[in-house]
Each structure stands twice: as structure tokens, then as C-alpha cells.
Amino acid sequence: MSSVTVRVPAKVNVQLSVGPLREDGYHDLVNVFHAVSIFDRVEAKESDAITVAVEGKWADQVPVDDGNLAIRAARALAKHAGRSYGADLVIHKEIPVAGGMAGGSADAAGALVACNELWGLGLPFEDLMEIAGDLGSDVPFSLLGGTAVGTGRGEELSELPTGGTFHWVFAPAEGGLPTPSVYAECDRLRKESDAEVPWPELNERLIEALSTGDAYALGSYLSNDLQDAALALRPELATTLDAGRQHGALGAIVSGSGPTCAFLAIDATHARDLAASLTATGAATSAMAAHGPVPGATLA
Known part of the structure; x- marks a missing residue:
């Protein structure tokens, strides 16, 4: 397989309750995530190294170095698999950058799913969720989607039923x-x-x-x-x-x-x-x- 494309949604928080500041610098949260139909697309192409390029809205505001969460996600996945892999990642942006809609987290989740498929790893969803939790508090929900409540830093998720659109x-x-x-x-x-x-x-x-x-x-x-x-x-x-x-x-x-x-x-x-x-x-x-x-x- 020479390339894989993944579509990943933005989120809105319908409830975001923030507890006192903890000693580790984080806050305990009750965070009700809701995935919405504004999507980034993450394409992973065969390569000898892990790189990233960004196209579309706000592309000039997204880092293409080690500060990009999608690169970190791909590297974390390769480390988890215990081998050296490469992928040229191309992010097609529609989610606002630094806009409170988890655009960077979405791209990281997209990279995990795309590279898992591109590299033929076949890792189960639970493994991807574990890696996602180490990358950032919002990344697991970007994998899960739907509606869910996040506790802890927001990464401990429980799905919630919704009665309509x-x-x-x-x-x-x-x-x-x-x-x-x-x-x-x-x-x-x-x-x-x-x-x-x-x-x-x-x-x-x-x-x-x-x-x-x-x-x-x-x-x-x-x-x-x-x-x-x-x-x-x-x-x-x-x-x-x-x-x-x-x-x-x-x-x-x-x-x-x-x-x-x-x-x-x-x-x-x-x-x-x-x-x-x-x-x-x-x-x-x-x-x-x-x-x-x-x-x-x-x-x-």
C-alpha cells in the first residue's frame, strides 16, 4: 500500500469543568466532548523518513518540524511497534489552528490510524488509544469520536449516547x-x-x-x-x-x-x-x- 488517507473531526466541548490546579501542573476535568463535521484529512505516503507537510486553511500557522503533533504520533507508533518506519504525512487543514477545536490532536489521531494501516501493523484500537493518551489529553477522543465524557486530564473516556443530530x-x-x-x-x-x-x-x-x-x-x-x-x-x-x-x-x-x-x-x-x-x-x-x-x- 503506497498511501492511506484518514478523515478526522473537530470537537466542541459542551461541558468543560476545570478543577483546582494539581501539583503536577494539570487540572482534573469533567470534559464532555462532541465530534462535529469539520474535518482534517491526514494522508500518509510511503517514505524512508517521517515528514509532514500542510495544505489548506491556516496551513502557514502549522509547524512542520518536531513541534507538529502528527509527527510525534507517527514516531510514537513506530516506537511502540519496535521498528524503524517512514511516512510522508500530508495534512489537509479545515479545523482552525489553536482554535479550541482539537485540530492538532485530530491530526495526531489521523496519523496514528493512517500509519497503522500504511505500515501494516494491525494494532488494535486499544493500543492506539494508549499511545494517543501519552500524546495529549484530546488525542484519544479524536480517535473515538461521537460524544463522550473525559475525566482525569480528559483522556479517560466514557462514551455517551445521543438521541439525535x-x-x-x-x-x-x-x-x-x-x-x-x-x-x-x-x-x-x-x-x-x-x-x-x-x-x-x-x-x-x-x-x-x-x-x-x-x-x-x-x-x-x-x-x-x-x-x-x-x-x-x-x-x-x-x-x-x-x-x-x-x-x-x-x-x-x-x-x-x-x-x-x-x-x-x-x-x-x-x-x-x-x-x-x-x-x-x-x-x-x-x-x-x-x-x-x-x-x-x-x-x-
Whole structure:
């Protein structure tokens, strides 16, 4: 086999509850992931070495050296297999970069699935999930897809049932927000307020809304403990969120660590209209309609 292509989705966090800062520098999370129909494609071609190239939107913002998570994923897979392998990875970007939608994690998951197939390793899904967990907190969910709750750092996943399809609009912002910076700002704001940080707990009403497919209820229970920090670093995002609400979004939230804003719509038609309104009024420079849940990294 000379090349393999994998399609891998973006995610939105419908609940992101962040616990106190741990001694190891991480936070315990309750993180409800939801995979949506904005996809990167990762192509792996036969080669003597592991390299990466990036095409498509935001390609100039993605590193092509050892800082690229897809390269690290391929190398980790080769190490796990105990042999030296090569692959030229080509990432076709559609997921915003540093946008709070797990674009880098998606590419890592895509590289794991593509190289596992290209190299004929035949490793089971459980092995890929173990490698993914060592690469980053969001990488296992990019493999799994669907809807799931992540605990620990977010890498300990349990699948959640959904009762239907949810429709979304995503408004990327110019320039990214590095996840470590947003967590640091969250810690700073909490220290400044001197309030006790509660232990994160799963919102059972949100879970019920997901399981019954009730978009109106889900919109009212969307939550993100990192949102205040993202807004402190990028105050203009508040204007975008307000505009989405004014145009009928059932819920408006910063996606993950931001700066992409996510809006829950009533149906596909409403999502298209909402995206058009956000761009027509200048509340967002671009907006993408999508739906979820969708599968994780899948051979194309």
C-alpha cells in the first residue's frame, strides 16, 4: 500500500469543568466532548523518513518540524511497534489552528490510524488509544469520536449516547489562543478572586439533553470554565457571542480554550442562516455550519 488517507473531526466541548490546579501542573476535568463535521484529512505516503507537510486553511500557522503533533504520533507508533518506519504525512487543514477545536490532536489521531494501516501493523484500537493518551489529553477522543465524557486530564473516556443530530455554527477568530496560556489565565483569575474552586462534576441535565436529542435544553446547559479566561485574553469574543444569541442561537460558548465561538442552532436551516448572519453583520469574519456527533478518525 503506497498511501492511506484518514478523515478526522473537530470537537466542541459542551461541558468543560476545570478543577483546582494539581501539583503536577494539570487540572482534573469533567470534559464532555462532541465530534462535529469539520474535518482534517491526514494522508500518509510511503517514505524512508517521517515528514509532514500542510495544505489548506491556516496551513502557514502549522509547524512542520518536531513541534507538529502528527509527527510525534507517527514516531510514537513506530516506537511502540519496535521498528524503524517512514511516512510522508500530508495534512489537509479545515479545523482552525489553536482554535479550541482539537485540530492538532485530530491530526495526531489521523496519523496514528493512517500509519497503522500504511505500515501494516494491525494494532488494535486499544493500543492506539494508549499511545494517543501519552500524546495529549484530546488525542484519544479524536480517535473515538461521537460524544463522550473525559475525566482525569480528559483522556479517560466514557462514551455517551445521543438521541439525535445537533446543529452548530463555529466562528473562528483571527489568531489562535494557546491552551496553556488560557489555563494559566484561568488559574490567575481564580487566585485573584480567592474563591474556593469546586471539584468538577458532570451536569446530569446536560447528559439528559444529549440523550434525548433536546437541542433547546442542551443550549441552556452549555458551560465552559475556561470561557472567562479566554474572554479576558480576547475581550472581542464577547461581542461575537452576543451577536450569536441575538440571531437566535440556542446556546453560545467559547469552544474549549478558544478563541473559536460555538453556537447551537435549532436545525440545519437555522445553522446556515445563523452563519450567514454572523458574517453579514461583521460579528465574525467567517462562520462554518456543522453537525454532530460524527465518528472519530476513519479511513477515507
